[in-house]
Amino acid sequence: MEGMAGQKSSLAWAVNIAAFLLVVLWTIPTLGLFVSSFRDRDQITASGWWQSFTGSEQTGFVRSGTADDQVQQEGLYVIEGNALEGSQTLRAWGIRAREPAAFQPGETAEMDGGIQLTVEEDGTYRMTSPTPFEMTRGERIFTTTVSPPSFTTENYNRVIGATGLGRAFMNTFTVTIPATVIPILIAAFAAYALAWMQFPGRALLTAAVVGLLVVPLQVALIPLLRLHNELGIGKGYLGIWLAHTGFGLPLAVYLLRNYMVGLPREIIESARVDGATEFQIFRRIILPLSFPALASFAIFQFLWVWNDLLVATVFLGNTREQLVMTGLLRELMGSRGGEWEILATSAFISIAVPLVVFFAMQKYLVRGLLAGSVKGG
Template structure:
């Protein structure tokens, strides 16, 4: 073998050694792209599948009773369209849904705000303050999340009746705050603990108190976690039926949407078009809240999942 042939073989082997990693990288890139496409397509399919009932409810709420009883909701997607606002007019005027909607807001806003504030204060204490039995107390609070709220209904109702809170909004606010605190503290404590400790140490060196650190540092950095907690708590309070039924005593003057819709099922069980309009009215505000805060949702849930 000549020197020229040997040099040519060495050059070819070097080129093949260079092409092999490039081919492997291209193959991994193609596999990763296909995997991401499959996952994305599957997620979109599941999202669309879950949206079908909401779409059907929305279309049915604008259709006359004659068409609802004779054809499926999907027929309303093709012309000629025959939509009407009569169902919403009947619900809002005849059933007083305007006042009921306000009642639900009066219940849901404080029922969401109070657990967030109290939970944030407690979560800060568990994350950045040292006191005897801190971990034991936190473990006990987390354990409360597995206790069904129905177990505590009877003693709490007896207590509220004794002090004269039954039938008032304050009873519902206190009940939702108490039942929502374990999850609030658990979620926010994990997020607070994941924040850089250098910030807290620098603030303490500069003479900041715990109150100043909480309001000036912790809360501004915790918007994603607070938004996620707000979504969870608002959805739970808005869709609650049991607590409102027990602590408000079925008072029609302060009844929320869920309680009124439950009564509509008994009163208008055959008028499906009225129920669809009422149900979509009850879904409208939670959908607005979720889509307004959804950009914080995943970030707030995943924050603190590694450290904490």
């Protein structure tokens, strides 16, 4: 029979496929951002990142030389030049916008006044006329070219050397580390009290913590900022630390409390019989056993604070000395909206640290999240 102990459920394949699809959907945008960070502006504009490994096709036009560039050869007036740049390869060319690929490399096009134009595969062109050229503006030569795969580290050189990036990076660390450590410390004490200490109103406090999980932080931004101003905190690091602590505490208390409830009761009761105080039990037994849950919340809080823009804008400010990484990226999008290669590189640099933190602590993530899901107190 299906579903019996020791037998694999018929839904196992569906679960595995769903998990695989989620991993792919999460990985593909990150991979695309990473590849785009090594491409130049023209390549990003002309083709998608998935085409960067096979070369990209581009269509454009150049203007030929003018009458000032003509020379006389064997009774003909000749203008020569090259329609390509760099290591491009000519696939087709044309002389009209409606037919930009009318001719193959090496073919000759007949133009008005007996003018003939030939473009070779390497991009060199030769335009001949039986009478002197009189044009002051060159003829348009439309080209369809293929550029080989090309990657560069120049984007990283520009971004790393950009004004304010290092300061924004350090500002983000200054905000993120205390805003991750402080709620963990407070929530650990609160979670232990809600899990193992008996006092009136414990159930109501637990319900209040669960209720706070559904309150949008946007509702509290303005009232909290007014409170900070009345207390004299204003806009600064202390204010944003307290704001992130307040917004992160409900999830931290809920997660840690569920984990601590599932710890063996016998260990705690034995410690109490031996005369250990509540603080000794908390410090020597609960904290070491709760490390997976602490690490799980640390991952969530670190990622959320590092990627935050709204709270940083409200409680820290937008001056150059106070900008965090997300604020600097917003400025780059405003001032360099067309430089997609700079934006891709900046964005990847900003997510590099969260990726390192996530992969370094991911083994604790599932253990901390699933703890207490079956057994509760």
